Amino acid sequence: MRPVGSKYLLEETLGRGATGTVWRGLVRQDVQAPGSEPGQQVAIKVLREELAADPDVVMRFLRERSLLLRLSHPNIVRVRDLVVEGELLALVMDLVEGPDLARYLRANGPFSPIAGSLLMAQVADALAASHADGIVHRDLKPANVLLASTVVQGTEQMHPMLTDFGIARLADSPGVTRTQEFVGTPAYVAPESAEGRPQTSAVDVYGAGIMLYELVTGRQPFQGDSALAVLQAHLAQEPQRPSTMPEPLWTVIERCLRKDPAHRPSATALARALRVVAAGVGVHASPAAVDEALAVGALLLPDPQPTAVPGTVPAVPGGPAGTEDRTQVLPPAPGAPQYDPAAATRVMGTQSPPAPPYGSQDRTQVMPPTAVPPPPPAGPPAPQEEAPHPWQTQLRAARDRNQQTQVGYFGPEDFEDPQVAPPPYQAGQGGSGQQPPAGYRPDPRRQGPPPGYAQRPPVAPPPYQTGQAGQRGQGAPGTQGARGGYRQAPAGYGQPQGGYPPPSPPAPAARRAEPPAPQYREPPQRREEPPAPPRREPAPPRERRPRSRNRMYIPGLGCLKGCLMVLLVLALAGVALWNFTPLPHYWDNVVGWWDSARDWVNSVFGK
Numbered sequence: 001m002r003p004v005g006s007k008y009l010l011e012e013t014l015g016r017g018a019t020g021t022v023w024r025g026l027v028r029q030d031v032q033a034p035g036s037e038p039g040q041q042v043a044i045k046v047l048r049e050e051l052a053a054d055p056d057v058v059m060r061f062l063r064e065r066s067l068l069l070r071l072s073h074p075n076i077v078r079v080r081d082l083v084v085e086g087e088l089l090a091l092v093m094d095l096v097e098g099p100d101l102a103r104y105l106r107a108n109g110p111f112s113p114i115a116g117s118l119l120m121a122q123v124a125d126a127l128a129a130s131h132a133d134g135i136v137h138r139d140l141k142p143a144n145v146l147l148a149s150t151v152v153q154g155t156e157q158m159h160p161m162l163t164d165f166g167i168a169r170l171a172d173s174p175g176v177t178r179t180q181e182f183v184g185t186p187a188y189v190a191p192e193s194a195e196g197r198p199q200t201s202a203v204d205v206y207g208a209g210i211m212l213y214e215l216v217t218g219r220q221p222f223q224g225d226s227a228l229a230v231l232q233a234h235l236a237q238e239p240q241r242p243s244t245m246p247e248p249l250w251t252v253i254e255r256c257l258r259k260d261p262a263h264r265p266s267a268t269a270l271a272r273a274l275r276v277v278a279a280g281v282g283v284h285a286s287p288a289a290v291d292e293a294l295a296v297g298a299l300l301l302p303d304p305q306p307t308a309v310p311g312t313v314p315a316v317p318g319g320p321a322g323t324e325d326r327t328q329v330l331p332p333a334p335g336a337p338q339y340d341p342a343a344a345t346r347v348m349g350t351q352s353p354p355a356p357p358y359g360s361q362d363r364t365q366v367m368p369p370t371a372v373p374p375p376p377p378a379g380p381p382a383p384q385e386e387a388p389h390p391w392q393t394q395l396r397a398a399r400d401r402n403q404q405t406q407v408g409y410f411g412p413e414d415f416e417d418p419q420v421a422p423p424p425y426q427a428g429q430g431g432s433g434q435q436p437p438a439g440y441r442p443d444p445r446r447q448g449p450p451p452g453y454a455q456r457p458p459v460a461p462p463p464y465q466t467g468q469a470g471q472r473g474q475g476a477p478g479t480q481g482a483r484g485g486y487r488q489a490p491a492g493y494g495q496p497q498g499g500y501p502p503p504s505p506p507a508p509a510a511r512r513a514e515p516p517a518p519q520y521r522e523p524p525q526r527r528e529e530p531p532a533p534p535r536r537e538p539a540p541p542r543e544r545r546p547r548s549r550n551r552m553y554i555p556g557l558g559c560l561k562g563c564l565m566v567l568l569v570l571a572l573a574g575v576a577l578w579n580f581t582p583l584p585h586y587w588d589n590v591v592g593w594w595d596s597a598r599d600w601v602n603s604v605f606g607k
């Protein structure tokens with residue numbers, strides 16, 4: 001067993017994520033660890049070396065220590081200790097014996113609307129508690145919900161526990177990301193995070209909406225071939241109601257997925273609404289419960305005071321501590337644009353200062369460089385290019401797994417990707433037929449989504465070995481028949497309910513009520529640039545025609561075949577003429593005339 005710090009021993013790996021490796025561990029017998037007994041089993045998340053080597057991450061780790069240790073809720077995996085020793089950063093947590101929700105979903109398929117609602121109500125409870133404590137999770141996804149099993153009144157029940165609090169915030173270090181990069185997992189990232197706008201606890205409610213949709217349908221509402229395409233879908237597409245989704249549940253999901261964070265409910269309202277939905281959509285629901293569920297929209301009140309994510313809120317000179325722009329924490333990198341505390345809120349395409357070009361000496365870039373290198377500088381020789389930031393290496397490794405937390409710059413150039421449709425410039429006004437603003441021009445460098453962001457095919461889940469997993473139905477994800485495993489669901493979790501009200505057509509009035517999303521505006525720096533001459537791409541080499549796989553192929557046989565066919569037709573015609581016309585008779589006559597003529601010639605010349 002490997003020691004970690006002076007108090008813990010690592011036993012075996014439980015899993016690996018983008019930010020570190022989780023181990024099953026032990027508290028040493030001979031020491032007193034905070035909140036643990038000697039010899040007690042714990043889970044230890046050892047953060048990646050690259051994070052541990054970042055002075056800002058260490059600083060945050062220490063600063064948020066008390067906050068994370070204080071966070072206590074039945075649906076939150078408790079952080080017991082934080083270890084900072086030498087080059088090592090680790091979080092010591094309660095050990096949860098059970099699969100994470102992503103693995104459970106893959107093995108068992110989607111939940112019934114009641115089961116999904118009750119499960120997510122508990123996750124919303126956890127969010128409400130953390131938001132009240134000033135902590136926003138920012139990386140909500142099924143992989144961060146662990147399913148412990150508890151026995152209540154003799155029956156085993158599933159108990160969701162939210163984990164990885166504070167990890168997204170640690171990763172969101174100035175040494176690791178820039179102001180306009182997002183930290184999160186593309187499939188669950190809120191539009192404002194994708195755009196690098198200020199974030200609040202509403203990003204967690206958005207993530208909860210995506211998770212809820214996924215729990216009951218087996219798929220995510222916004223999909224794409226690449227991380228970038230998924231992010232664009234979050235910004236530009238409206239979620240579609242599946243035909244089997246009960247109306248009250250759809251009301252909840254649709255409100256959580258509002259593009260405008262101010263229109264999303266608070267986590268507390270979400271938890272309450274989900275319990276009302278669970279009570280009112282089953283076949284055994286009383287008429288009063290059904291009516292209450294149908295009126296659930298009234299419960300989904302927006303959060304009057306959402307918890308702000310420090311560092312994502314625009315800097316206010318002289319404002320309260322914690323709201324200052326985090327890029328001030330470290331001195332700017334050489335060549336990096338100067339921090340402007342008076343800069344306007346950064347909305348996609350309006351950033352000031354502009355994003356550094358990929359491939360520059362900026363160590364914090366996390367997206368792979370574009371295929372076309374930037375033009376050589378005209379002035380003094382450029383400083384030597386530094387090695388890629390360790391975080392890049394980490395992300396590259398992380399991309400080997402599906403659905404990873406990612407840190408990525410997401411700027412206007414990304415929307416100019418010719419392979420994907422640009423988002424509407426006024427999302428609230430509908431996406432089609434909108435013209436880009438004057439001066440908008442596609443970036444000719446962009447040939448497609450950055451190569452590193454290509455999604456890998458889903459990885460087959462490892463078999464879940466603990467608890468009663470073996471007895472559960474092993475249906476394929478996304479199939480309704482895979483719901484054999486509800487025996488572990490909390491009381492009240494049931495099979496898919498009949499009698500749902502049919503889906504109603506989308507209410508245009510509600511859509512119209514939505515305020516328009518921030519408009520795309522051309523950054524001033526861009527307008528000053530001389531228009532780039534359109535680059536002509538070299539014509540791709542012409543593909544050679546594949547040779548026939550027919551081994552009997554003889555070059556030129558095409559013509560020969562035609563000729564043979566003509567000859568055959570002529571032969572057949574000849575046979576027919578010979579047999580069915582008086583041609584033989586004429587032929588005999590001709591032969592007779594020929595013989596007579598020959599005899600006459602012979603007699604004339606005396607032969």
Ligand SMILES: Nc1ncnc2c1ncn2[C@@H]1O[C@H](COP(=O)(O)OP(=O)(O)OP(=O)(O)O)[C@@H](O)[C@H]1O
Binds near residue numbers: 017403
């Ligand atoms: N407290 C815990 N007890 C038991 N197992 C845990 C605990 N925390 C995490 N795990 C397991 O460790 C694995 C890796 O966890 P981690 O949080 O690093 O992964 P992730 O959420 O997929 O990654 P990331 O959030 O970095 O993208 C998970 O599959 C989870 O099942």
